[in-house]
Amino acid sequence: MYRTHTCGELTAADINRKVTLSGWVQTIRDKGFVIWVDLRDRYGITQLIFDAERTQEDVIKKAQKLGREFVIQAIGTVIERASKNPNIPTGDIEILVEELQILNGAKLPPFTIETETDGGEELRMKYRYLDIRRAPVRNNLIFRHKVAQHVRNYLSQKGFIEVETPYLIKSTPEGARDFVVPSRMNEGQFYALPQSPQTFKQLLMVGGMDKYFQIVKCFRDEDLRADRQPEFTQIDCEMAFVEQEDILNNFEGLTKHLLKEINGVEVTDFPRMTYDDAMKRYGNDKPDIRFGMEFGELNQVAQHKDFNVFNSAELVVGIAVPGGNSYTRKEIDNLIDWVKRPQIGSLGMVYVRCNEDGSFKSSVDKFYDQDDLKAWAEVTGAKAGDLICVLSGEIDKTRAQLSALRMELASRLGLRKANEFAPLWVIDFPLLEWDEETKRYHAMHHPFTSPKPGQMQLLETNPGAVKANAYDLVLNGNEIGGGSIRIHDKAVQSKMFDYLGFTKEEAQAQFGFLMNAFEYGAPPHGGIAFGLDRLVAILGGQETIRDFIAFPKNNSGRDVMIDAPASIDKQQLDELHLKLNL
Structure with a gap:
């Protein structure tokens, strides 16, 4: 029998029980006269203790040879832990080891197999079988x-x-x-x-x-x-x-x-919601309705002046960003740069500050007066303290661009909460x-x-x-x-x-x-x-x-762990009646 219990189930109720555990060595702390080993399996971690006064010398010598990720079996007695760990279920106890068996040695892993690891994503994908040992992936x-x-x-x-x-x-x-x-x-x-x-x-x-x-x-x-x-x-x-x-x-x-x-x-x-309404109100057919910032179409209230950027556009549309008037000019310029990135593709953004006293300040004050901007606020639902962001251009492209901006702003404002669900x-x-x-x-x-x-x-x-x-x-x-x-x-x-x-x-x-x-x-x-x-x-x-996903592909569709896709030999190609033109 390799184990009587898993590494996540023993508690103070098991004190004085003789047990057998098997798993992987996560950490080793050797103080000379005492060695502690954290033993890990799928179910949790249990601390093992090798004490010079209570553990046989040959068992201690085996413990001194252990390395991270060694696979071992330990037989011993459950005792009360002197320095308890409230962060794990087994934190009240440890195992005083009487017998130790090294089931398999292990090379030093290429990254730390702990919740917080020093391994980059590509490295962990290459050694996915090691990454699965980490608690978050498991x-x-x-x-x-x-x-x-x-x-x-x-x-x-x-x-x-x-x-x-x-x-x-x-x-x-x-x-x-x-x-x-x-x-x-x-x-x-x-x-x-x-x-x-x-x-x-x-x-x-x-x-x-x-x-x-x-x-x-x-x-x-x-x-x-x-x-x-x-x-x-x-x-x-x-x-x-x-x-x-x-x-x-x-x-x-x-x-x-x-x-x-x-x-x-x-x-x-x-x-x-109909598809047409989703596109008109949110700019895409899978809107996140955990927060507002619905689109306000501004053609009727923005295409009557001499601002040709709007007059020549199929669609002029805006959103009201809650509390956005607190943004500095630098932060607003950052938003403008964000929508002009190639991934978004907008040529620019017009903005309107909605001041607490009911007045408005915009980047197009030369063309629009306070009554115009008030109408924009009414269409977009903007209130005092908000910021109105306006894009224009072809209908489909502009809606997609403003939709991307809406989601980005929601992330920055902390409105996309993982524990809230809106089907x-x-x-x-x-x-x-x-x-x-x-x-x-x-x-x-x-x-x-x-x-x-x-x-x-x-x-x-x-x-x-x-x-x-x-x-x-x-x-x-x-x-x-x-x-x-x-x-x-x-x-x-x-x-x-x-x-x-x-x-x-x-x-x-x-x-x-x-x-x-x-x-x-x-x-x-x-x-x-x-x-x-x-x-x-x-x-x-x-x-x-x-x-x-247990064994995912990377962004190029490759499995870097098994190195697939891969070439096949000529005999296989011949059997399949295939010829490659390389």
């Missing part, structure tokens, strides 16, 4: 497990059945790029790794499963950003005989359950979006999304105006889930492929299996998929999803 992985278990239990209790779908599927042209897998036995043909189990879960509804879910790996070969991984995990769900309201109610329930069980937070309000449903998305590069419409979500009831005929006359029967669940400014009511009729699905530019032959080749299935009695159905990585990070009060 606890994040345990937290992820806890969230996943609650999801499974909740959905199972609601009658959902977990079904595994294939990883080796067919490549489709819609959405992001696929990761492809060459087939050795089928020369010149390829599988694709799924971007989602979308068509399979629809087929499960045709198969009568009624309520399906799966916690599933998905893959997208797309350009990487700081918080995006080439492989990610979804909570994938689908239901038959449902309308949008059924989906929203079911998954409000799941979200409430997770917030209560994981965070101890009771959330009852799930407001709903929001965004509904009525456009069904299609125009792509300037290809000069045709693409599905905003995917080609299986149904139009809102009664809008199918609009596809003939005004396709850009058609709204999708789709919905996103937003939490604290992050999209944590999205889905739609699906098309379940072959004729409607075929017509949708026509509008998206597929020929009949292309649609049959890519999705014939799904349309064929619709001929055998497909029920009305819809679903949603949650991004588990991001959901866990938000529930854990953090922004970075990598912290909650």
Whole structure:
């Protein structure tokens, strides 16, 4: 038996008990006549003591050979600790060691394996197996497990059945790029790794499963950003005989359950906002509604003077920054520089100080009088002591720029509190979006999304105006889930492929299996998929999803620990009938 107890469970109630512990050496303090060792495992830390008066000499000699991260087994008696440590559960006791076994030695680790480490991110990614020994990483992985278990239990209790779908599927042209897998036995043909189990879960509804879910790996070969991984995990769900309201109610329930069980937070309000309202009021389709600073469109009150910057703009829009009048000129100049960075792309910013005496002072006083600026304050909801920040330009670009500024200001003002949760449903998305590069419409979500009831005929006359029967669940400014009511009729699905530019032959080749299935009695159905990585990070009060993934890729999509992706040898290439042009 390697251990009778873990390193996190012994307390004063166990004094005088003989125990066996195993784990990793975290620290060693050798005072000559006494040696203390902190022994660590997944469950915690227990202090071992080797005392010259009470411990045999051969055991002390073994203890003197120990190094950090040695794997050891210690047998001894639980005694009261002379100098107690109130910061750990085992802080009242220590183990007077009688027998010591070195199970495995260890090289000196490349960084300190403690809560506060001296290792940089890239170094810790290279030695991720060591980083996992650190309490913050270990606890994040345990937290992820806890969230996943609650999801499974909740959905199972609601009658959902977990079904595994294939990883080796067919490549489709819609959405992001696929990761492809060459087939050795089928020369010149390829599988694709799924971007989602979308068509399979629809087929499960045709198969009568009624309520399906799966916690599933998905893959997208797309350009990487700081918080995006080439492989990610979804909570994938689908239901038959449902309308949008059924989906929203079911998954409000799941979200409430997770917030209560994981965070101890009771959330009852799930407001709903149309896509158009979200863009107009917040500049993006996943607004953080924990704080205000809603957009005020200023065209009618700012485009009547000789300020050509505003007069030539499609949109003039501002936000009121609470207490912002206290900013120094240097701090305001810093904000102007911030919005002019290439990542934001604004040409500049106009500002208005709202003074306590009711007067206004702006960077465009030459063009606008006090009545004008008062009207700006009314539109943006600015009060005495606030600062109005105004951007202008093309509608979409300006909204995106002001949205980024709003979030930056909220972070600086401490308004984005990790322990506050504000969910929001965004509904009525456009069904299609125009792509300037290809000069045709693409599905905003995917080609299986149904139009809102009664809008199918609009596809003939005004396709850009058609709204999708789709919905996103937003939490604290992050999209944590999205889905739609699906098309379940072959004729409607075929017509949708026509509008998206597929020929009949292309649609049959890519999705014939799904349309064929619709001929055998497909029920009305819809679903949603949650991004588990991001959901866990938000529930854990953090922004970075990598912290909650056991073996993440870096910003370049590489696993620096195993050095992947990597070349394969010529024999493998030949077996796969592949040739590289290097």
